Amino acid sequence: MSENNINNSNINNSNIKTDHFDKESVFLREATLEDIGALEQLLNCCYRETAGWTNEADLIGGIRTTSAELAAVINDPNHYYFVYPKTTTGDRDGEETGEILGCIAVDIKTDADSNKKAYIGMFAVHPVLQGKGVGNVILQAAETFADRHLQSLNQPSRLTMSILSHRPELLAYYQRRGYQFNGNKMPFPNDGNNGEPKRDDLELLELEKVVS
Secondary structure (H helix, E strand, C coil): CHHHHHHHCCCCCCCCCCCCCCCCCCCCCCCCHHHHHHHHHHHHHHHHCCCCCCCCCCEEEECCCCCHHHHHHHHHCCCEEEEEEEEEECCCCCCCCEEEEEEEEEEEEEECCCCCCEEEEEEEEEEHHHHCCCHHHHHHHHHHHHHHHHHHCCEEEEEEEEEEEECHHHHHHHCCCCEEEEEEEEEEECCCCEEEEEECCEEEEEEEEEEE
């Protein structure tokens, strides 16, 4: 997908009712290959366009993800990708419309000491629903899943994620939820696979949270 196509992807905002939106109606299911088109549209919109407060448009151009990358994630047995689908009634009992309103991935990784940890990524909420508590619900659900999964393996529940430098508001958001910068960082990869950085000093900072 070209950057021009991304900027004109026009995720449908008009039929998402927010006046009486209840975050308690948010639910997740595992993503399937049929969700790839909607996921690609949501992620590229949330990260690369200017809508919503979570976008990275001032720092990175190009695309956030591709259909091939999403397919690889969904097919990976150690990667759990969850979506919040839009339904005709606004809750899980309604018929799905094909649009995805939110998503989050939990990747079970093994470190150099053979310990497992959960990496949380590909987290997005439709711009119209940002600031309404949807992200908190989705993140909490992913953390609960990761904690239970790691406990079942008799492993400590270490959750990690990476965020862009020069995003103090995003760092503050995760710090309020118990994540801390653990000192690990790396330059943003300038390989074109996930966008092109707009500044030379852009880095990925690793955050970590230990669930007691």
